[in-house]
Amino acid sequence: MRDFDLNLVRTFVLLYETRSVTATAESLHLTQPTVSYALQKLRRRFGDELFRRSGAGLVPTTTARDLYEPLHTALAGIESTVSDSVSFDPATAQTAFTLCLSDLGEVSLLPPLLAAIKTRAPGVTFTVHPLDVSDVEGRLGRGEIDAFIATPLISSRRVERVPLFREGHVALVAEDHPRLRGSRISQAQFEAERHVTVVGPAGHDGPRRALELRGLTGRIALQVTRYSSLPYLVQRTELVGMAPRRLAEVWRDENRVRLLELPFELEPIVVSAYARRTHSRSPAQQWLVDFMQEVLG
Template sequence: MVTTTGSFDLNLARVFVLLYETGSVTVTADTLHVTQPTVSYNLAKLRRHFGDELFRRTGRGLTPTAGARRLYGPLQRALADLDGAIRPQTEEVADPEAMAGRFTLALSDLGEATLLPRLLAAARRRAPRVSFSVRPLDVDDVEHQLRRGELDAFIATPVLTSHRTVRIPLFHERYVAMVAADHPRVRGASLTMPELAAEDHATVFGPSGHVAPRALLAAHGLLDRVVVDATRFSMLPYLLEQTDLIAVVPEYVGEVFTASHRLRLVRLPFETEPIEVALYARHESSRSPSQRWLVQFMTEVLGERVSPAQLPPHHGPLTPEGRPGSID
């Protein structure tokens, strides 16, 4: 790959990075608030400058060449460093109360049931003219949706690795068992392994990527005790209220469900690795000003969540009813 001499316009670097991350002239133009012919014109200048085709058009959009892949890392880092140095001094801070627009998010049904109400309540106070569209989380396609500009951000527990997205940790969770408040056999605040193995289970299997509960049961040889596989976690409260089944759920989710259903939480007989709930978005230098506000807003609001797994010991154990108790 041969580069031409002469000056290199910083705007060309921004166009290149966005084309690389989005794979789309349309999304790049929308993000930069320019026309598509302007982006195409700048792409032609980039090709001449670097003496390389840089991107080839395929069925999934623009695919970078080997030369583009070599260029992306240095240009993306340089652009991020420069933006970080310049933006605090030159970028006008958005007024949330005056901001208007619609953001599109992807959430699992757990996210819709537990995180979306908090997010919307905060938005009604801070940015009342902002609205949201929520799409189901499909872990196999969600990064492509973000890349194509169909999403502004998404929340997921699986660790998705892509140079086109940034993963921003929000909080950690642990797993507990959830049962009916009047379960005929599970009475105490914790289960033994024989007790867990003697009960029948309900699990969830779907596209949201939350596979840990089934994996935990499989690790202890209990998948044969699963009597129902559903597609959405939000159905569990209704199912458990009417049956003697057990479900393994994230603790914060369980707390939300037990607040409005005749359910209680019980400790599992084994330790589980904490899961990390994270926000995914484009790199900061590739976000529009409104998307920068959105990511900061979501991080502040949802990152305030402190999982009971992180609480110090003085908050006490679960009571026999499955609620946090006092050590007094």
């Protein structure tokens, strides 16, 4: 082991998880030639090619598959021990975190986070960027953001998913809607009304798909790109919108809108936090993940 650099273990684990020299270099803040040189050393050390190139990225050999689990476990143990010795104290830390959130997240998730951070970590600040699921994984790997919160299921070797909560949907209508009364909307009423729906980069398209499945795309009078516009559009029109319950309850307190139970089951959304994998997080990032899970979960 005297000639074996521990950084080679980290490089191997990330190559296995990302299947990409480029992504591994971004995660380690190294150049691609440096990672390629490390891969050559790994191949010599284990006497195996370890990864073969293909159109879909690097493909691990049998030897690489056998090595991954024990090396990953060993690395995680070492990282945990080192992180414990360089602890993060939220009470005294002066740290800035960068998050990606959709407009739903900014409205319904940021307030409880900020309320909790005030007493637990008064020196911590947040910068929030818009959520675009098409590039957020790469930004996380490059260290541009510390975490993001999203509803789409993202399965990747580069990021770790931490489920926070499940949430159902309700219909949203104007408080003085001329036809819809009570606390529920019937199937016939739902099909007869005109709808507003949201399409955009945040990836939350359940209500739109629900209309498509029921053959109601012809009843869509308006499509917008952000959920934050729904209460303002609904309260001044006769349109029907659909939104996650928690968000709709926030709107009801601040706008002239009512919530109606839907006449069908709409698949609940699962809101999750995504961050780098455990062995790649700093102590501060690990605290952030634990904090979000505790407060929002």
